[in-house]
Amino acid sequence: MKHLEEFRQVVNQSFGYARQLKKDSGKKIVGYVCSYTPEEVILAAGAHPLRILGTKETIHLADSHLQSYCCSLVRGILEEGLSGRVDFLDGMVFPHTCDSVQRLSDIWRMNIPFGFHLDLILPVKLDTLSAQHYMVDVLQKFRTDLGRALQVDITDEALKKAIRTTNAIRQSIRAIYELRSRNPRLMTGTDLYTLVRASMIMDRDRLNILLAETVAELKVKADREKEDTSLKRIILAGGICNHPDIYPMIENAGGAVVWDDFCTGARYFTELIDEGAEPIARIAGRLINRVVCPAKHIDLDGRARHIIRLVKEKNARGVIFLLLKFCDPHAFDYPDIKKSMDEAGIPVMLLEIDDPIPAEGQLKTRFEAFLEML
Amino acid sequence: MSDIKLELDKRKTKLEKKMQNIMAGYYIDAKMARQNNKKVAWITSGGPVEPLLAMDVIAVYPENHGAMIGASKMGVDLCEKAEAMGYSSDLCSYARADIACCTVNGGPIGGLPEPDMLVCCNNICGSVMKWYEVQARHFKVPLFIYDTPVCHTDYTPEMKRYVEAQTREYFQFLEHETGRKMDIDRLKEIGKNSVEGAQLWQETLDTTMSRPSPMTAFDAFFHLALIVTLRGTPQTLEYYRELRDLMKERSQAGIGAVPKETYRLLWDNLPIWHRMKWLSDKFAEHGACLVADTYTSAWCGIKRELNRDDVIASAAEGYTYSYLNLGTDKMAELVLTMVDKYQVDGIVMHSNRSCRPYSFGQYDLQKIVEREKGIPSLMIEADMVDDRSFSESQVATRIEAFIEMLRQRKGA
Numbered sequence A: 001m002k003h004l005e006e007f008r009q010v011v012n013q014s015f016g017y018a019r020q021l022k023k024d025s026g027k028k029i030v031g032y033v034c035s036y037t038p039e040e041v042i043l044a045a046g047a048h049p050l051r052i053l054g055t056k057e058t059i060h061l062a063d064s065h066l067q068s069y070c071c072s073l074v075r076g077i078l079e080e081g082l083s084g085r086v087d088f089l090d091g092m093v094f095p096h097t098c099d100s101v102q103r104l105s106d107i108w109r110m111n112i113p114f115g116f117h118l119d120l121i122l123p124v125k126l127d128t129l130s131a132q133h134y135m136v137d138v139l140q141k142f143r144t145d146l147g148r149a150l151q152v153d154i155t156d157e158a159l160k161k162a163i164r165t166t167n168a169i170r171q172s173i174r175a176i177y178e179l180r181s182r183n184p185r186l187m188t189g190t191d192l193y194t195l196v197r198a199s200m201i202m203d204r205d206r207l208n209i210l211l212a213e214t215v216a217e218l219k220v221k222a223d224r225e226k227e228d229t230s231l232k233r234i235i236l237a238g239g240i241c242n243h244p245d246i247y248p249m250i251e252n253a254g255g256a257v258v259w260d261d262f263c264t265g266a267r268y269f270t271e272l273i274d275e276g277a278e279p280i281a282r283i284a285g286r287l288i289n290r291v292v293c294p295a296k297h298i299d300l301d302g303r304a305r306h307i308i309r310l311v312k313e314k315n316a317r318g319v320i321f322l323l324l325k326f327c328d329p330h331a332f333d334y335p336d337i338k339k340s341m342d343e344a345g346i347p348v349m350l351l352e353i354d355d356p357i358p359a360e361g362q363l364k365t366r367f368e369a370f371l372e373m374l
Numbered sequence B: 001m002s003d004i005k006l007e008l009d010k011r012k013t014k015l016e017k018k019m020q021n022i023m024a025g026y027y028i029d030a031k032m033a034r035q036n037n038k039k040v041a042w043i044t045s046g047g048p049v050e051p052l053l054a055m056d057v058i059a060v061y062p063e064n065h066g067a068m069i070g071a072s073k074m075g076v077d078l079c080e081k082a083e084a085m086g087y088s089s090d091l092c093s094y095a096r097a098d099i100a101c102c103t104v105n106g107g108p109i110g111g112l113p114e115p116d117m118l119v120c121c122n123n124i125c126g127s128v129m130k131w132y133e134v135q136a137r138h139f140k141v142p143l144f145i146y147d148t149p150v151c152h153t154d155y156t157p158e159m160k161r162y163v164e165a166q167t168r169e170y171f172q173f174l175e176h177e178t179g180r181k182m183d184i185d186r187l188k189e190i191g192k193n194s195v196e197g198a199q200l201w202q203e204t205l206d207t208t209m210s211r212p213s214p215m216t217a218f219d220a221f222f223h224l225a226l227i228v229t230l231r232g233t234p235q236t237l238e239y240y241r242e243l244r245d246l247m248k249e250r251s252q253a254g255i256g257a258v259p260k261e262t263y264r265l266l267w268d269n270l271p272i273w274h275r276m277k278w279l280s281d282k283f284a285e286h287g288a289c290l291v292a293d294t295y296t297s298a299w300c301g302i303k304r305e306l307n308r309d310d311v312i313a314s315a316a317e318g319y320t321y322s323y324l325n326l327g328t329d330k331m332a333e334l335v336l337t338m339v340d341k342y343q344v345d346g347i348v349m350h351s352n353r354s355c356r357p358y359s360f361g362q363y364d365l366q367k368i369v370e371r372e373k374g375i376p377s378l379m380i381e382a383d384m385v386d387d388r389s390f391s392e393s394q395v396a397t398r399i400e401a402f403i404e405m406l407r408q409r410k411g412a
């Protein structure tokens, strides 16, 4: 793949990349912590959205603000802030998701000197009219707050343009997922991870071009290559996956990840935004209709149905759940989802992930045992 | 003097008995609801209960049940059962205990009466929503979520519109479930009682301003049950009037809850239900009185708005602007006020593995209190219900070291 190296560099040097982007383009950089952040509003403000996802560095500062029973994502994000590694940020956006992010927002606001701080208190339930109105209201407020913080007027025109950009990005990533789902040999899981991760970091206009070219390239490749039907097709589910090392382990054990239900994966690109008048209401519409995160409520069994549907659609043989330790919303959902999977006859493996992840040998054995069974 | 003490102690014991009787009666009523053609709703501790009472629905509190499970040391067994069902041991132990209890009808009262509906207000945490979703699937009953946006820094007009709309939806939900019309006048009456109950509770808690303090936070944890479960009922008002008067008399007579009160401390976070007596004795042993806490006073704040004429607006704001739904700095401000008000020498913080919204931010709170008030703090690692990780010897050593520090500071 032609652009893979560029994606890799962006992911490996995400903060270096963002600093450089700021210098070169003069754009303001706005950090955010959750896939419910409307990137479109940030883009429409002429700024650059950067998703912060934990840290690879050792934690030594965040521990004096967060107890040991906090997920590594929240702890890692705080560490990046306290260490000053992200001091190039012009601001941070904290959408309300879980209890841990709620307090992360407070602790960040009280301790991090640089950049503005914006809370985006989205509705927690999404299934009522009043919640949907509130979603629109609160996105309007966000538009005003962000505009004020960045000293720009965020126009409808700019929003519409941003929507076109993110729609195109989402369509491309979906196309790549689909091509790869048909023939997993087209691209390794790690490379796919890299590409998706890069799309939360990279300049979106540049990204858009690279992704479109990648889709075209993969299409040609897909026509040439024969599908490998020997692979055991797997779906990954859970919160986030910030551990690309998982993919080769599954692949080496004879499996292929053909889809996922991660907010750093498929949940990030599902649903497009209607292009048309009242762009804020349309952005709200997507946030309500997209595949739901367990920190939000839309119904009682939608997530289980969604994963079962994915298994059928993608012709997968089993599901591996990666649950981040201390992540309440996911841990509460798991037992009933597992029950639904059992009823549907879908084999499930649960892997609780802490930072660092278990030793490779141990994981390998577990993946092998699971895949063996399928 | 000792005659008065004897008499007041006797009254205190009598009152505690009364509380136990009221609670027992309440749970019996709740369990008989079906026979009496009454509906049962499960509701979160910070949730709007007044509309349920106005509709003659019996309100049951799984969190109060969780506290009873913890206090009767049945928590570990139930938590382990939940874990066997697939629930992570890192989840809130009230939720774990409750979820397991439903499948075995275990616990100190043989399980809660089955709900006809669930009412979940997320002004305390997000865990309750996930927990109530589990129960809605289990019991196959309707779930109403009263979504109170977090007030990190303020209660905005957008929030106000949203929560007020939900108050109206809540009424409709109840009308639909009960087949009755909401009686607004009755609701106002109950609301008034709720406010009065909260005021009486505040007055009771405020008797600890005197030296020596007539009661401790451990007493408050015990007496809290009614303001949680039966606020808004005349019975509750009568009970708290008696309790307040008794505490006033004790304070006038100079009778302290702790012999030779030397140190006055403030407790932060939920009680450690499985070690109430042990902790209470430990502190008392050293002349340390826990004169106030952030937990039981949360039920005073909620109600500050409820007595306005516009029931909908005041309920919405009152329930949204509640302690755990505020930013950490706002919570710290309240703690600083309490430090002054109750003249405390130090803070005891329960770092509660079960409760992330209460516990995250405590380290910052600790620094703020030390900086602003120059008083030390003690952090106790525990869990309110699940005592598997609790180490008595370790905690005892830390308490002793803390008291020693207080002693030196007092001496200086």
Ligand code: SF4
Binding pocket: A071, A072, A073, A074, A097, A098, A099, A100, A101, A239, A295, A324, A326, A327, A328, A329, A330
């Ligand atoms: S949703 Fe889970 S993983 Fe994400 S920040 Fe919250 S606790 Fe951590």
Ligand code: SF4
Binding pocket: B063, B092, B093, B094, B095, B124, B125, B126, B127, B128, B270, B354, B355, B356, B357, B358
């Ligand atoms: S203890 Fe904490 S997490 Fe559990 S229900 Fe109460 S507020 Fe929620």
